[in-house]
Amino acid sequence: MSKYYIFDFDSTLTKVEALDVLAEITLANNPKKEEVINEIIKITNLGIDGDISFTQSLERRIKLLNAKRSDLNLLIQELKKRVSSSIERNKEFFESYSENIYVISAGFKEFIIPIVAEYNIPAERVFANTFEFSQDGEIIGFDRDNVLSVHNGKIACLQNLQLDGEIQVIGDGYSDYITKEAGVADKFFAYTENVQREKTIKNADYITPNLDEFLFINDLPRNISYPKNRIKMLLLENIHADAYEKFTNDGFTVETVGRSLSEEELIEKLQDVHVIGIRSKTQITKKVIENAPRLLAVGAFCIGTKQIDLDACKENGIVVFNAPYSNTRSVVELAIGEIIMLMRSVFQRSTEIHNGEWNKTAQGSKEVRGKKLGIVGYGNIGKQLSVLAEALGMDVYYYDVEDKLALGNATKMNSLADLLAISDVVTLHVDDNSLNRNYIGAKEISQMKDGAHLVNLSRGFVVDIPALTEALKSGKLAGAAVDVYPEEPRKNGDFYTDLKGLPNVILTPHVGGSTEEAQRDIADFVPGKIMAYINSGNTVDAVNFPNIRLPKQQNSHRFLHMHKNVSGVMANINKVVAEFGLNIVGQYLSTDPKVGYVITDVDKDYNQDVIQELKNVEGTLRFRVLY
Numbered sequence: 001m002s003k004y005y006i007f008d009f010d011s012t013l014t015k016v017e018a019l020d021v022l023a024e025i026t027l028a029n030n031p032k033k034e035e036v037i038n039e040i041i042k043i044t045n046l047g048i049d050g051d052i053s054f055t056q057s058l059e060r061r062i063k064l065l066n067a068k069r070s071d072l073n074l075l076i077q078e079l080k081k082r083v084s085s086s087i088e089r090n091k092e093f094f095e096s097y098s099e100n101i102y103v104i105s106a107g108f109k110e111f112i113i114p115i116v117a118e119y120n121i122p123a124e125r126v127f128a129n130t131f132e133f134s135q136d137g138e139i140i141g142f143d144r145d146n147v148l149s150v151h152n153g154k155i156a157c158l159q160n161l162q163l164d165g166e167i168q169v170i171g172d173g174y175s176d177y178i179t180k181e182a183g184v185a186d187k188f189f190a191y192t193e194n195v196q197r198e199k200t201i202k203n204a205d206y207i208t209p210n211l212d213e214f215l216f217i218n219d220l221p222r223n224i225s226y227p228k229n230r231i232k233m234l235l236l237e238n239i240h241a242d243a244y245e246k247f248t249n250d251g252f253t254v255e256t257v258g259r260s261l262s263e264e265e266l267i268e269k270l271q272d273v274h275v276i277g278i279r280s281k282t283q284i285t286k287k288v289i290e291n292a293p294r295l296l297a298v299g300a301f302c303i304g305t306k307q308i309d310l311d312a313c314k315e316n317g318i319v320v321f322n323a324p325y326s327n328t329r330s331v332v333e334l335a336i337g338e339i340i341m342l343m344r345s346v347f348q349r350s351t352e353i354h355n356g357e358w359n360k361t362a363q364g365s366k367e368v369r370g371k372k373l374g375i376v377g378y379g380n381i382g383k384q385l386s387v388l389a390e391a392l393g394m395d396v397y398y399y400d401v402e403d404k405l406a407l408g409n410a411t412k413m414n415s416l417a418d419l420l421a422i423s424d425v426v427t428l429h430v431d432d433n434s435l436n437r438n439y440i441g442a443k444e445i446s447q448m449k450d451g452a453h454l455v456n457l458s459r460g461f462v463v464d465i466p467a468l469t470e471a472l473k474s475g476k477l478a479g480a481a482v483d484v485y486p487e488e489p490r491k492n493g494d495f496y497t498d499l500k501g502l503p504n505v506i507l508t509p510h511v512g513g514s515t516e517e518a519q520r521d522i523a524d525f526v527p528g529k530i531m532a533y534i535n536s537g538n539t540v541d542a543v544n545f546p547n548i549r550l551p552k553q554q555n556s557h558r559f560l561h562m563h564k565n566v567s568g569v570m571a572n573i574n575k576v577v578a579e580f581g582l583n584i585v586g587q588y589l590s591t592d593p594k595v596g597y598v599i600t601d602v603d604k605d606y607n608q609d610v611i612q613e614l615k616n617v618e619g620t621l622r623f624r625v626l627y
């Protein structure tokens, strides 16, 4: 049986209502422009929702528009720029199915025909109103004999067409969904790419957030193999709103949760999730990974990735990304601030005055200039801190397990003990490697100068808290600043640490990287990496997977094959490809000792059975097709 696809024009094929755009043009120099445009939009919506008769809505708008024939040229130019994105990228469908596509609109042929002509829809398959012009070219009305100029005109139009086959109507408003109710359409698709109208959605057989989804449901030729709206993302722990916006703007479906989830909660939530975004609290364990059937990628919207079982991800073909640089400056600035606050006992003085006590004293209050700063861990944060601390006049010393080049005048120390012995302030910036558990304990503290200060902005488990508490109580250490704790709560609320109430101890709730700048930057960086992977297979900057930067896909289908790095897999993949006679236009491979990632670009025409055969290759972890 033939199928006919009946498209609405305004807000479906185009992002906008054409008469609203015409109003923008004709009222450009009118001082009451905003007022009139709002009135026109109000009338348009009343008509679309069926709250006033369509003829009434048309009459009222045309009067307010005050447009001329010459304005239509500008309108057409404008509308060409505002064709719906997913319509634009699926020209192939319109070209191959032209005979089955009709545009039925309560808009006007004068601007619809030139727009849809570019999509291979000829004028004879466009059903719409026509304007009436005065002798000097003013739009003064419309052809009232046209069925589309009256209420429920689309029903009459479809009846007159007498199409023999299944009729699918795609549109965004009342006049579209009513065709199904009237029995002249078999299916109604609510098109929500540009507007989401409650009533339209309620009356739909399917909701299609874009044309990709419509084409997917109908198994029609399309530009994207799998509609992005079907790819679900879950963002936890208050990830900056920019990330939500980036993903949704690209068409993905995104859910956000303001806190971290437990293992059980994660497993329940992840059943239909393709990408999860977390920060430092959420534990992505092996059990979570093994119970997340659709998971393709994990985004750590922070630096640390120890909360993620990277090996389990790798073994399941799940790619992990993080943001290694975005929040480093924020940590450094906090460290500098805390070092100064500690050495001046500012928090003690502040607490006293909050408690009603005036204690003006210089005792125990020192400048940082000329003092020795010991940086443990000379990585991205340690190095930046080194430069800033020197600018303040501090003598910088550092210790790192790796060979790290000294920046500025910093002095490299050969052992932790030597660094601890020389420093007035010791600041910890080691990575979240579990070997660093209790790295600074009673022994290390005893190696520090009497009256020194300790700052920990790295990970809570790096410092033995009972030992630190004891050293602060005994006066061995003059003060400490702690931002991270061995156990941190999943959400804001009650919290206890033994360090509570000790004088000259600055306690912050893991906010070293929590600045607007850092969070915004992370929300730009990580989604960029994730989308590059989901949309084109790139694994550049992945933390657990072979990194590969792929060339742009050119008129080809892309097979992404992740497999165990065991002998014979590549040979078997290429054997399958050869058996199916596929023409390879590009092939790229990257491996690490455990996994291989091979990307094969093939000509567009191929036997679909090859996909199952490639999935069956022994050692396959995951297989995706992109086009």
Ligand SMILES: NC(=O)c1ccc[n+]([C@@H]2O[C@H](COP(=O)([O-])OP(=O)(O)OC[C@H]3O[C@@H](n4cnc5c(N)ncnc54)[C@H](O)[C@@H]3O)[C@@H](O)[C@H]2O)c1
Pocket: 303, 304, 324, 327, 328, 331, 376, 377, 378, 379, 380, 381, 382, 399, 400, 401, 402, 404, 429, 430, 431, 432, 433, 436, 439, 457, 458, 459, 483, 484, 510, 511, 512, 513, 514
């Ligand atoms: N408080 C926060 O909000 C916050 C924000 C960002 C980063 N962090 C944490 O800060 C730490 C540093 O981050 P980074 O981006 O600079 O990491 P990085 O990986 O760039 O640098 C860490 C450095 O520590 C060194 N190192 C590791 N173990 C060591 C040891 N036992 N002794 C001496 N050196 C050792 C490494 O060789 C490396 O040079 C990480 O633990 C990170 O998770 C905390």
Ligand SMILES: O=C(O)[C@H](O)COP(=O)(O)O
Pocket: 279, 280, 281, 301, 302, 303, 304, 305, 327, 510, 511, 513, 514
């Ligand atoms: O790993 C990090 O980047 C820091 O610990 C910050 O983590 P957060 O995003 O959970 O604050």
